[in-house]
Amino acid sequence: MSIALPAVILFLLLTGCSALPLFDASETTLTTLGPQAWIDAPVSGQTLHLSSAPFEVVVHGNAASGVTGVELSVNGQVLAKTNPPNGSEPFTYIVFDWTPPAPGTYQLSARAQAGELYGSPAQVEVIVVVEDSGEAPSFPLSPTLAVESEHAGCQYTALVNLFCRSGPGRIYPDLDDFVANQIAPVVGILADQSHVQVLGPNFGAACFVPLGADFGQLSGDCNDLPMVTAPPPPTFTPSPTPEPLATSTPRPTSTPVPPQCSDRADNDGDGRTDLADRECRDADDNDEANR
DSSP states (O other): OTTTHHHHHHHHHHHTSOOOOOOOGGGGOOOSSOOEEEEEESOTTOEEEGGGOSEEEEEEEEEEEEEOEEEEEETTEEEEEEOOTTOSEEEEEEEEEEOOSSSEEEEEEEEEEETTEEOOOEEEEEEEEOOOSSSOOOOOSSHHHHHHHHTTTEEEEESSOEEEESSSSTTSOEEEEEOTTOEEEEEEEOTTSSEEEEEOTTTOOEEEEEOBTTTEEEEESOTTOOBOOOOOOOOOOOOOOOOOOOOOOOOOOOOOOOOGGGSSSOSSSSSOOGGGSTTOOSTTOOOSSOO
């Protein structure tokens, strides 16, 4: 009997200690940078000839926590949703095939997803017409491809590894990247000549890179480069938090108070706690002062 008593005491002490609740850090993660999407092609206001369908809708997505999906809608109806081919990464590039059912004006809308969070949609409006002659139309589905052939004489060479961004500065998302000595065709130049717009070496999207001895230099016929303007700085609008479903509020549960002889406290101030105090008969004794 005396041999089993310590084991019983240890069991009572362990079961008398309530387990601390687990903390799920994922429930408190805050998204400080919402997902973004933009449509590179077709451009807003472009006229498309129905005889040339299907058309390529080129969409880029960006999110600091990684893009998990890109959704394309036409006139408010979801046309397609796809996951990035390279997994959940901060930047992704998706090409959708779209065939309009008839001539008319269409609004294309794209938005990026990061986990459960959707970003604000990017929108362009295009006009689809019926070809009125037997001659095939000549127009670029992607505006960057037409620019490349027009200004192929001027090239940008990166002197260091750097990002190619949607605008001139770190506040703009990166669309592509360079490694040292990588070359890309130049589209245009800012009026202050601090940045040039090039066609990214990996994805072909128009993006900005800095000029200077520490970043990159121009070569070739660059005398007649067109002036380009910087896009407005990006604004990040988080998606509204969905309303929680109505649920019944659980009743609070009370935590049982252990007896004085098993609460790990010196209740009578004699310098001894729990069963080390001679006044305690056993672990269930609730009076540490009197036997």
